[in-house]
Each structure stands twice: as C-alpha cells, then as structure tokens.
Amino acid sequence: MNSRADQLKVFFLPFPVSGHMIPMVDLARLFAMHGVNVTIITTPANAFLFQKAIDRDANSGHQIKTHILEFPSAQVGLPEGIENFNMITSHGMSHKLYHALSLLQKPIEQLFQEMTDCIITDMFYPWTVDSAAKLGIPRLVFHTAGYFSQCAASSIKQYAPLLSVNSTADTFLLPDLPDTIEMTTLQLPRWVRTQDGYAQLMDRIRESERQSYGAVVNSFHELESAYEEHYTSITGIKAWSVGPVSLCVNRDAADKVERGNKVAPKENEWLIWLNSKECNSVLYVSFGSLNKFSTAQLIELAHGLDASSHQFIWVVRQKDKDQDEGWLEDFEKHIKESNRGLIIRDWAPQLLILEHQAIGGLVTHCGWNSILEGVTAGLPMITWPLYAEQFYNEKFVTQVIKIGVSVGVTEWRQWDEEAREAVKREEIEKAVIFLMGSGVQAAEMKNRARELGNAARRAIQSSGSSQSNLMSMIKELTSLKCGRS
Ligand code: UDP
Numbered sequence: 001m002n003s004r005a006d007q008l009k010v011f012f013l014p015f016p017v018s019g020h021m022i023p024m025v026d027l028a029r030l031f032a033m034h035g036v037n038v039t040i041i042t043t044p045a046n047a048f049l050f051q052k053a054i055d056r057d058a059n060s061g062h063q064i065k066t067h068i069l070e071f072p073s074a075q076v077g078l079p080e081g082i083e084n085f086n087m088i089t090s091h092g093m094s095h096k097l098y099h100a101l102s103l104l105q106k107p108i109e110q111l112f113q114e115m116t117d118c119i120i121t122d123m124f125y126p127w128t129v130d131s132a133a134k135l136g137i138p139r140l141v142f143h144t145a146g147y148f149s150q151c152a153a154s155s156i157k158q159y160a161p162l163l164s165v166n167s168t169a170d171t172f173l174l175p176d177l178p179d180t181i182e183m184t185t186l187q188l189p190r191w192v193r194t195q196d197g198y199a200q201l202m203d204r205i206r207e208s209e210r211q212s213y214g215a216v217v218n219s220f221h222e223l224e225s226a227y228e229e230h231y232t233s234i235t236g237i238k239a240w241s242v243g244p245v246s247l248c249v250n251r252d253a254a255d256k257v258e259r260g261n262k263v264a265p266k267e268n269e270w271l272i273w274l275n276s277k278e279c280n281s282v283l284y285v286s287f288g289s290l291n292k293f294s295t296a297q298l299i300e301l302a303h304g305l306d307a308s309s310h311q312f313i314w315v316v317r318q319k320d321k322d323q324d325e326g327w328l329e330d331f332e333k334h335i336k337e338s339n340r341g342l343i344i345r346d347w348a349p350q351l352l353i354l355e356h357q358a359i360g361g362l363v364t365h366c367g368w369n370s371i372l373e374g375v376t377a378g379l380p381m382i383t384w385p386l387y388a389e390q391f392y393n394e395k396f397v398t399q400v401i402k403i404g405v406s407v408g409v410t411e412w413r414q415w416d417e418e419a420r421e422a423v424k425r426e427e428i429e430k431a432v433i434f435l436m437g438s439g440v441q442a443a444e445m446k447n448r449a450r451e452l453g454n455a456a457r458r459a460i461q462s463s464g465s466s467q468s469n470l471m472s473m474i475k476e477l478t479s480l481k482c483g484r485s
Helices: 018-033 044-048 051-059 091-103 105-112 128-135 147-159 197-210 221-235 245-249 253-258 269-275 295-308 326-337 350-354 368-376 390-400 425-436 440-459 465-484
Strands: 009-013 037-042 064-068 118-122 139-143 171-173 182-184 214-217 238-241 282-286 311-316 341-345 359-364 381-383 404-406
Touching: 009 018, 009 105, 018 037, 018 051, 018 064, 018 118, 018 139, 018 245, 018 368, 044 064, 051 064, 051 253, 091 105, 105 128, 118 128, 118 465, 128 139, 147 221, 147 390, 182 390, 214 221, 221 238, 221 440, 221 465, 238 465, 245 368, 253 350, 269 311, 269 341, 269 350, 282 295, 282 350, 282 425, 295 311, 295 326, 295 425, 326 341, 350 359, 350 368, 359 368, 359 425, 368 390, 368 440, 381 390, 381 425, 390 404, 404 425, 404 440, 425 440, 440 465
Parallel strands: 009 037, 009 118, 037 064, 118 139, 139 214, 214 238, 282 311, 282 359, 311 341, 359 381, 381 404
Antiparallel strands: 171 182
C-alpha cells in the first residue's frame, strides 16, 4: 500500500440509475481494495442503496467513504426521497430529476476543490471535464457499457449510413467496424434519428469523452479486444478495461445479495427451488432495473415460457405489477403446481442466481451489466433489447461473441415507454426451445459462453488482463499526482 503522502485520492461521481450506479460503486470499491483513498459523491436515498457495502469495506480497513449532498427535492418539486431514475413514475419527474442534478453541479465542484487527485465520473456529467481542467487534475470517464456499443454509435455518427436506405426497416452496414454488422434505422436510439435536446447532450458527452484523460471500461480484453483497440483509435484517448467489476468486488454472499439493495425476495425461496433442479435446466428471465412492460407483453411472455416446457425463474417488476394482476396470480399458481417455474417480484439477487449451477441460460434485455454478468457466469442468452444502447449490445452478443439468439425485437423505444408491438408467444417459445435444447448450434453457443466465463475469471486474477490494467492505471494516476506536488 502507498504511504499516506503518496496515497492517491479519487472522487467517484455515479449517475443515479441502477445500471450506472451499481457498477460504479463496484469500481470505487475495487480502487479502495487496491490502496486508493476513495470518496463516492451521492445523495441520501442513493447512498442508502449501497452504504452497507461501503461500511463493510471501511471496517475492514479500506479507505472508502460516501460524501452525501443534500438533494434539492423542494427546489425542483420532487417528493422527498425520489432521487434516482428507478424511483420516478412519470416523464415529468424525469425532467425534474435532470434539473436537480444540474443544481448539484455547484456543490460538487466545490467538493472537487477539497483536494482530490483525480475524478472518475459517469458519462452523464460532461461538465466535469472543465472542473478537472481548472484544477489541473485528470478526469476519467467510466463507461458502464462496453466498447462495441461505443464503436457502433461512433460509426453511425461519423458515416450516417441510415441516410442510404429508403425505409426505416431496411438494413445498412455499419462502416469501419472490425466485423460486418448490419442494423436498421428502427433499431437506433431516438437521439441518433432526430436532433432533439437529448441528441445535443449526447454530442456534448462524446466531446467531453475525447477531452478526458482516459476511459475506464467495465469490460475485459479477451471479450472485446478488437473493439478495445478500435475505441482508442477513434477517440484518441487511453482506455483501461478493468472488468467484470462485479466479479472483482462482490465475493461473498452479503455483497451479492445486497447489491442494488432493493427488497430481497422471500428468503431463500429461489435458492431452495434452484437447489432442487438439475444442472443447466433453468432459464433466468429478467429485463433489468428500469423496464415496464404492457400487460399484453407480459401475457405473451407467460404463454411463451409455458409453451416451451422448460423451467424458468422470471423477475416481474413492481412497475409491471400495477396493471391487472389477476392473470399473473393464476399463472403463478399454475407454474407452482407443475413445479416448472418461479416468479420473483421486483428485484432478484441476480449475481447469486446466475452463478447457480441449475441456471442454463438467460433472457436479457441486453443491458450491459446483465450481459457481462451472464458472460461471467458462462451462460448463453436470448436477446430482447429494449432501449439505450441495447440493440448494439444484441449485435455484439449474437454476431460477435456468438453466445446468444435474438427473440426478434425490431424497434427501439424510450426506457419509460411501452413497445408499439408485443413480441409474440410463438417467437419466445421458439427461442427458449432453441437455447435450452440440445441442438448442435445451441451446444456450440454454450461452449463459447463457458469459455468466455473462464476468460472473465482469468482476467481478474493477479496476472490477468483486467487486474494488470487496474494496477497500471493506479500507478499512472499516482505518478501524475506525484509529478504535480
Ligand atoms: N439487477 C439485479 N436484480 C434485478 C434487476 C437488476 O440485481 O432484479 C442488477 C443487475 O444485476 C445489473 C443491474 O441491476 O447489475 C441492471 O443493469 P443492466 O445494465 O443490466 O440494465 P438496466 O437496468 O440499466 O437497464
């Protein structure tokens, strides 16, 4: 460990939504485990979601703490305690939350002046580039998505291939990528298709990325090597792959079960159930932390799973549930009677479930964290992208690393909107039967997934690629600090 005078101090600034906050907290804890003095800047309701893990780390001797800023609820007109995107229930609230975050800029900048050597922030704080420049310290952007999606988005931004097609359903090639990847306009995020306020924010984010000292990426070399190289060549900045951060940090059951810290499911019911199942016989079905499905979609999914005759654990979110629930209760009773399925309400201990030997695959909305957690567990997947960069991630899973099969979603949508068309039960049934079955193609996918899981584990061992990258990044940031003082 460094002597106190040389000890690197890093401030971490997570963006308040589970898919960004969870991996950044993992990253901050990883830094502290390697002798860095870490402060995570957050607000009360967000701190509540991960404070226990931080306290455990601090009690075991790591230099890690949260710095809690008051959340300007009254000023922006949000109810007390609503401080992240998972908690909001309307589009209007989303605007208020962005407003609240903009009000936090000043106190955060003041905090930066209190002696930090480096800032690692989420991409959604592009202004931190200027704050760091004023202080003469490095700002690193933490990418909670992998390299492939950044490269795909950059290809589209630079070459505008969507302008070459006549219809939004026609496919076009994404130029200048290491693999041949085709997409349709319908699969692209709205901000790529229209020049709205969000598109301007994304441009500002890209600009700030290129002005950053470097990028820290939750990925590992063996998973995306070609895209890791392509990313550094198109952005011109350094990039350190240090993932999977979930695997590096969450080593005991308390860490895993509390990660995300929502209400845990009925104690160990899922574990008892999984323990009674054969290896690789159960499909895990989850759509992340933000999605809301229409009742029609939930019904199609229930029928598709049922018709496949395979066993499954399905996480049904609270937001989904506030629709007519009678049919879901009937369905739950039906699958319990046949002992074929289990429904977990709202929040599942995903890391623990995925690593259980009875799990043989997952249905994922292609959030990067879920993909990486599935890869880490060595699992093949059914891809069902919804929003954000998830359609790019689907291409990566199905065409680059080839460990997944698409359920066939055709159109991108906003995270808080419902899809215009539901995925039909027949498509779901077909994908489940393919993935959980014993066909040659599925067996090849399973082998590739298993190999990647092994590679993920090797990457975080002491001579592994991610571990080496982490150590050399910390060394470089420490020598920058020493050079300044
Ligand atoms: N997660 C979880 N339990 C749930 C739902 C989500 O632990 O029931 C975690 C999951 O393990 C992942 C994160 O929340 O780390 C979701 O991130 P992802 O990028 O997959 O999707 P998002 O929610 O951002 O769309």
